[in-house]
Amino acid sequence: MKKMLNNRYEILDKIGDGGMAFVYKARCTILNRVVAIKVLRPEFSDDEEFLLKFKNEALASAGLAHPNIVNIYDVGQDEDINYIVMEYVDGMNLKDLIKKKGALDYSYALDIMKQIAMALNQAHKNGIVHRDIKPHNILISKDNLAKVADFGIAKATTSSTITVVGNVIGSVHYFSPEQARGGYIDKTSDLYSLGIVLYEMLAGKVPFKGDTPVNIALKHINEDIDFEKDIPTDIPKDIKGLLYKLTQKKQSDRYQNAYELINDIEHIENNIELDFEEDYELYHTQKLDSLNEELKASISKEIKEEGANTNMRKKSKNKISSKKKMTILGVLFALILSFSITFIAYNLKDLFITKNYEMPDFENNTLEDATSRLESIGVSVQVRNELYDSAVEKNHIIDQIPAAGSSIRKGQTVKFDVSKGGEPVTVPNLVRKTLDSAENILKESDLKEGVIDYEFSSLPEGTIISQKPRAFTEVEEGTGIDFIVSKGEEVKLVRVPDLVGKTLEDARILLVDLGIGKIKYEENKNKKEGVILNQSLKGGQHVEEGKKIDLIVNEYKEEKVEEPSKKIIEKQISFALSEEEQTVRVVVKEGNGAKAIYDKTINVQESGNMITVPIQGYEGETKEYEIYVDNAFYAKTTAEFK
Structure with a gap:
């Protein structure tokens, strides 16, 4: 990766990567502020349709000014590198927070939920559906401000993306049923995904897991969420009711917009009880087999009633009744057959279709990312070797089998050589050394310079004040060592006061940051005695603090009468x-x-x-x-x- 993009953005550190892009911490050299830069993965750079949508959607999301949405500052291209410049949020994403703390306190989870809902409300009002709401895309700052990232990026994805189910886009653990089916997606789809995020915050894990993304997607379509299994019993019933309503299979049964959700959250925060009890059963989605049972029971009852009336009718009527029974049985059979075929098609389609994919170039990608992307299409991953390699980051891929561009298919196993990072080395003590000498010492230790900042100090200019990591700690070979370097002592400039016409006493009061140098006395009968006639530094100019000013003071000379007789x-x-x-x-x-x-x-x-x-x-x-x-x-x- 380049150290500078378009002669403006200085790359400081890599802070994340995902299925479509790498994310770097950077400094804008023009505005002197820290930003986050999302750089598109190289495998997407030749897809013109994708690039166009990527830029258009990023520009559209830049108009979503809201405190709970990560700001978009710039979209650009440097040679074959396409990037988006965003607000840098100092904190962690919600997924990492859940991994660190487990299930969150429900009051805290509800507060985060409300902030995300406000961000979605702003987006939906502007006609933008996120389509990839998940904890990974929600950043939590150090002061607990939630910010939603990646607005519009998911919409720009095409069928060339590996993580697909049919042509469905998004993260499978947070899919809405309509996303899993490849159906029509609207703002209620974002709210379903938000409901899954709330479930994970309360339970510490997602509701559905499976061997493949297809299995997980089918669970979103066909299986009910078990709210009693993983949700703690002390969660208030209104929060559970809110969760039920968010995660309904039918779009029409959910909240219809984020404003409704925000309103209910505020009612819960203010201890105003919500009327969810009577709706629980309505919100509970039924499976296909239970619907079939109800349908069979209903038609069976109708058949029995027809049979009870048979003895009371004439023989000619029996022929009509038998014909009606046959019609009902035919309808029943057709319905059951239709449901069965649909269900089997969803669950067994992958058994009969083997799709070939082109093996991507995973070199320098994380093992986690490569595994996720390959397992999503049913390809297994095996680590062949773990090797020290200072040129490749730890847990990133050095080599792959088969090579990039080869054909791979479901059920196949690919092998990776994975980096353990550079070999461990001891950090030398560089404090009080010059930058030039430090550079040579770092080369001898197989280390390199990191980020260099400058501060005023009593140490000579160009001398290292501090370093990070500290001396004598053990780091990987090739690690960058950050320095704070002395700019020398700070020179403070002060304004020289105008002292002409003032007394020496006045001068001493006014010259707080300056000093009085030599004082000479001259006589000027046109001026008052004791006032300053001139000063060596002109009033109004700026000079270094502590500078001394010479003064000329008016003093009348006494006329002396000589007495020749006295010595x-x-x-x-x-x-x-x-x-x-x-x-x-x-x-x-x-x-x-x-x-x-x-x-x-x-x-x-x-x-x-x-x-x-x-x-x-x-x-x-x-x-x-x-x-x-x-x-x-x-x-x-x-x-x-x-």
């Missing part, structure tokens, strides 16, 4: 900050806090905790200085200028 002395004051501090703002003011002679932001861890501030004064003068740390009073000192 100016330069000194310095020193003080220590706490070693536990990180980055602090230090302000030193002269006198009573009137003027700041020192205002800097200090990184204590980088510059040390000792601070030295130059000061000056006239000879003989004494000055006081106040020290503030992060706007809080820290200390007070006095300096004498001698």
Whole structure:
């Protein structure tokens, strides 16, 4: 299978296969979403009529927008590959759920039933009959939302499909009687199949089993469903009544549309009792032999009544009576003969007709799928060898006898060589290695790269953060190892605020994700003192988080009157900050806090905790200085200028 379809859909993993198609999990590279892709089996790709119906039906089903129907996104072709792109449902199908849990709680089963009925109601209103309702086509998401899949696909199947009874289409365990006969199929046929699904949810198994699909189909036509045998006794009678009505042999005795069924389910959910009791016997389908017995008893009674009147009539009347008896007996014989011939024809037709089929190419198909398709036409399957083969998936067919294209018939046995997958190998530890080196290690271990995703990390770009399966676990040769690879540290961009005209205090509040760099002071008499005149990074632009901005602050210069008679002395004051501090703002003011002679932001861890501030004064003068740390009073000192 290609890794990419039409340069848009990246194939990630195979998640299923069936009689007509393989299903893959994929990623749409344009919309960046996970989807499911159904790819038609190669043996159908040359059937032009089938392809046309396949695409037309898929396009028709794409219009069925409903929360309980799997959405169809796209239909396409890439060379000889025909595919349908659908919604990916993260969960499991109902068949697997029943296999896992067995019989389901009846309240849960009824909820699933209602959701399926709502999907069918939407389809039937749009003129689409599913014709292949079965647990395999019902997906249950992790939040218990039921979604019906494969709308219209079953309708596109032709007589070239192997799983047929005559020209009947569908899954034999869920056939309606009219499907088994090859008769007229309508929306009540879907409801019958839905009834069989409900039976399986409640009982944990299907009602009819047989050696061949033909035997099972005939049971749907001729045999009653034994509701007392497998359905738990604690199931409410109204649910049993609903099940009876769904699975009637005659289409006219069933629910006539999904809306009626939904309405009854809602009545049961709201504890409103349904009036089913008087209808149970009416819904119970009679067999042909019981009908014959009733007919014989009725005619026998009429004959006896005629005989009782014979003695009261004249001799001439006896001739007429005898003639009437003969007529009745003739009708009885003809009816019995007609019923018998019909019954025998259904049950024995396969004994006298041996149909030849062309052996399909089953290489790379699952053994389960090949067995199902061949047994449906009466051909037996035997596993000749189980072999390790990394090129063929586990439980998939490597080789077959007879070869594809050969003639096969009912009763014949075909043989398969089946893959056990690749030989077991140990997964190496690839965490903290680069992708390039990991590729070489995988080749040496007979493994390959799987799905690669990327995340931000403190590890260098291109380094593997994690892997799946984990290191030192045992997997098959040829298994793909999924990686999460580092994209390096995430660079967060922040917007630079406009600080011009604001004070330093305002700037510190606004620069939450940025820092203040160098501060210079200039004088501009046309601007208010203490406001920012310019900034190194323009307001409005986006820069990396943590970037520092240099500022120019407006400061009026005092006019100094020189006193020639006094000498100016330069000194310095020193003080220590706490070693536990990180980055602090230090302000030193002269006198009573009137003027700041020192205002800097200090990184204590980088510059040390000792601070030295130059000061000056006239000879003989004494000055006081106040020290503030992060706007809080820290200390007070006095300096004498001698």
